[in-house]
Amino acid sequence: MSGATNAAMGGVEALYQEAIKDYSRADHGHGRLDGAVASVRLDNPLCGDRISLQVRLDAGRIVALGHETKGCLLCRAAASLLGKRAPGLDGQGVAVATAALEAILEQGRPPPGDWPELGMFAPAGAHASRHKCVLLPFRALAQAIGQAEAGSAAIHGANHRE
Amino acid sequence: MSGATNAAMGGVEALYQEAIKDYSRADHGHGRLDGAVASVRLDNPLCGDRISLQVRLDAGRIVALGHETKGCLLCRAAASLLGKRAPGLDGQGVAVATAALEAILEQGRPPPGDWPELGMFAPAGAHASRHKCVLLPFRALAQAIGQAEAGSAAIHGANHRE
């Protein structure tokens, strides 16, 4: 595609840069996770994006993540990035990454040093209708961790009562 | 009031010409008619104009009409005009007068020779929101005659079946 066309296309190729497509294609973490502690299904009703996501935690840290994601490239790339990077994080780590992603999208902030991959979503900042696509997997993961922690709290609670 | 003011007032004095006020004041036919064949109450819900009207018929002709009218000058003048002129008319005569009044209001037609009084409503033609005020007593009378005729038809019918 010529440079002129490229310019005329207003940066849409940056939006769909190779990193996005690579992550989407790689689909890290794809598949249902058996024996998960928590499972979440989340929709973006306006888009039809949909993710089912499971996590297994150990001592508050994610040890495994599985997801099945139907949606746009941005959503799938975000899910795949989490499939690769989430293991090892705790709830706090996920919250920090989500906040960083929101800051990138909404305020054009640079990605934090330990999450350079989030930078690939920067061009989506200009497209408000796409923010939800990118964030959907992060929201699903936060819910799953919340569920897992509530579940383990419930188990603790139950233990207590025994 | 000066002529200039008069002109500035755009003919509103013609709308409220003495004839209208005289009829309204005279309130011909005022009062509830006892022993009426038909009685109708009609509202103009948008204005709050309200008329209760009774008629007695003989051989299809109005022999007496009574009404109680709450409403604007135009409505009261119209009711009073009917109080004076309706006795002697049959349903057809009322329909003809009503059609003539509609033609005066809506198409600016002159009053028919036998109903010169309707001419006093001509200036209301320019005020669409007032047409209903003028017409309300005529509509009530038409309904009352219809009721009376249906009633006498019902009596005839009953006679028939006897």
Place this chain on the structure above:
Amino acid sequence: MSAAAALRAKFPLLVANPGLHYFDSAATAQMHRSALDAVVAHETGARANVLRGSYRLAEAADRAYEAARQSAARFLNAAADEIVFTGGTTAALNLVAQSFGCLLEPGDRVVISQAEHHSNFVPWQMLRERRGVELALIPVLPDGTLDLASLARVIDDRTRLVAVTQCSNVTGARTDVAAIVAAARRVGARVLLDGAQAVQHGPQDVQALDVDFYAFSGHKCFGPGGVGVLWGRAELLAAMPPFLGGGGMIGAVTEEGYTWAEPPRRFEAGTPPIAQAVGLGAALDWMMGLDWAPIHARESALCAALIDGLRRIPHVRLLGPEPSSARAPIVSFDIAGLHPHDICQVLDAQGLALRGGHHCAQPLLAALGVEACTRASLALYNDEADVAALPAGIVRAIGVLK
């Protein structure tokens, strides 16, 4: 240029009709130029359906619509996701009567007042028919204000909702909202305020008012018609089922059933009045930029002067409370033997635009003992010339009509 003249200059209809004395802002306020310009700019620059498009025009429409929601939220001191755009106050009140009404049980009580506009009267009568809810009325005193002494009796412990107007559209009487809220809170009832007659007199603070629902119309506050706002507390909206079904208010639809979107979208079925909301946002932004203290002072002074002028005319009976500061700048009156429509007609011939009739408040008029009345309502663009012209016009009208 006087303050009013400077304001009038921003209202295209008033500019086009310099001789007009417009006294019908309580029915429909004139439209501010910024609102009209915003509508035109939207339709010619960003027209597209909202919420579902990812092309730039649709994103622009979406941004403009959501910015209008933000404006309405700021105008009421509320959160944007508590703002539902409706077709107007009437639509907003019906929404609450249906969606909140669904949560009520036979025997529960809804309290309104005798001073309500039909739009805050009939929806509750319909709810009574539909669900066997009891409807109780706060009576009015002879001056049109609510009988606060009745509150303890009327707002009993079966009461779930108290829905009252912030200001009567006939007498201008301002409701003592704090007294209503206190009585409602004592029994755990929710409070809805019909703000249709308050919003043209400046921004509102639903937190300070401490109510639960607030409804108003765009056309009453210098914005477009066909749009209004329902504000409701997030936890209440979240608990309410949808009212209208259609595009945009769902989570998912299958042949078997449908799930609900989150508020506010749950209550915005179908394509909303987009350009109208954008125009309303512009009107509200303009209002939020005004210095209201002097405007209120001027509106009150004009209202007092008007009352004073009318009082001097024989046979004129004024409705509404004293002193004039107890009311929004609305003055209704009755002239013995003359019908309001005739009065309005002769006033119109003199360039004075007033409305006569029952003003969609028949129960209130019945309580005040009148069939119909003539109403003069003021807004920020009215001035001394308007107020001077009206009593003179009425004297003339009496001359023409008697």
Place this chain on the structure above:
Amino acid sequence: MSAAAALRAKFPLLVANPGLHYFDSAATAQMHRSALDAVVAHETGARANVLRGSYRLAEAADRAYEAARQSAARFLNAAADEIVFTGGTTAALNLVAQSFGCLLEPGDRVVISQAEHHSNFVPWQMLRERRGVELALIPVLPDGTLDLASLARVIDDRTRLVAVTQCSNVTGARTDVAAIVAAARRVGARVLLDGAQAVQHGPQDVQALDVDFYAFSGHKCFGPGGVGVLWGRAELLAAMPPFLGGGGMIGAVTEEGYTWAEPPRRFEAGTPPIAQAVGLGAALDWMMGLDWAPIHARESALCAALIDGLRRIPHVRLLGPEPSSARAPIVSFDIAGLHPHDICQVLDAQGLALRGGHHCAQPLLAALGVEACTRASLALYNDEADVAALPAGIVRAIGVLK
């Protein structure tokens, strides 16, 4: 100047965006200048509340509003007092589901189709919940048209109403209205037609269609948003209770109860969208003055050319019926492995405005076996350049996204 160029010149947004290829008229058609001018003229020249004022401005507002009703009546070949102004198609459909729905009994059947927009789906699901009415669906065939062979089974003798779209907003498939009406009449059922996707292609004749209700939106036929029309046969409207309560829809209100006004006012509670109705009237007047035969021929030819162009692209799966004359000029498609939002985004970057998603028709997409699709819809202002640009744009989009 080509016919399309002459038409485009009347659409301010298109004039302001000469590079734009607008393919989203099925979501919102662009606004004709006459409609916008009518809105501005009304707001600056005749703004007042309707129905209750006797001053000249209010009379002018009233006349303009009722003239718009006349325009809508002529557009549909109906009587003016059968025209109810609503907030849009969705509001109109909910009105019927509630007010006509009130007359139905548990066990009565309402029939819709699998092809309905959520706005003609969810209100009937809500009615099912509310009144225990049975809801039955006319299935679609793989090409998106209704399975007419099912009619005798689905429209059984408990059926009271058949409510279907005149045209699918996804596949463009035109409903065989005569077949539906015949099946409905056989069992004495009423027929409602959702005209949201038909009115942008010219005036309709509800007498010739022989239906009982017809609903459409202003923003779909070059008019303002925030307004729509419900047409219903006089005897049906007369038998229906009101839907919303409020000012204007009553005969009288007392503390004990209220009486209903006659239709159409019975169904127009509160201040209606006056300027919007006036703008819609102007749009309809303009449409009634057009010569539709050549416009239809052009729309069909463009649609056929578009289908042809898209069919040449590998991996593109087209939805909807053959031949293209069996559909309104709407073409939806799916590209294996690519998501509609990404496609639309890259198309937008090339000045092509298309919408991707479920188009508020999830049951239809489920029946057609797709999750989401991309839709190109045409109106009278689209031209050959638009149709030539789209396939090329899609080929590029595939290049960017794969």
